[in-house]
Amino acid sequence: MFDRKEQVMRKGMGVKATRMVWKRKRIPEFMGDNKAVADFLRRRSPLANTPCKYPDRGVSRGTCSCRPCRETMKAGRWAVVIRDWFLGFKSDSTIESGRNWKPGTVGYIVQQIRRAIAGERLDGIPRTGKKRGRPRNTANVPPNEELVVQNQGSAEISANGSEPLATLSKVA
Ligand SMILES: [Zn+2]
Secondary structure, eight states: OHHHHHHHHHHHHHHHHHHHHHHHHTOOGGGGOHHHHHHHHHHHOTTTTSOOSOGGGOOOTTTOOSHHHHHHHHHHHHHHIIIIIIITOOOHHHHHHHTTOOTTHHHHHHHHHHHHHHHHHHHTOOOSTTOOSSOSOGGGSOTTHHHHHHHHTSHHHHTTTSOOOHHHHHHO
């Protein structure tokens, strides 16, 4: 009984370790570039940090269901996962318990981020921050680009029960 349990545990841990090593080795290159990360987040959540649609309700960003609030929260969560998981090598459970996220949240967001990156490759959107000048595909860039960049590092995102997001505040 004990041997069997031990074997299962070892197998479980081995599988997990193998999976993690494989994932960690494949850090998307653009994540090393703060501006590229900010660009990526803004493309995926263009309404992040824009004003709430229902300011009179007086609810928090995390509680409100309007799109600006949902995208603000989403961009914040993605920034955390990029910084702490992809770049910071923290475990899923460490990140989740530190932020009161449900177990599985980090894995789910990692999957979403990977899908977004894969989709952007298909779209031909540059993955690195090495592009110079104005982006060619202006349809993906909101007109208030600079304003949004400025706001990315604001206290609004970092106020979601987390410390300031270094990646974003550097950009701002
Ligand atoms: Zn709202």
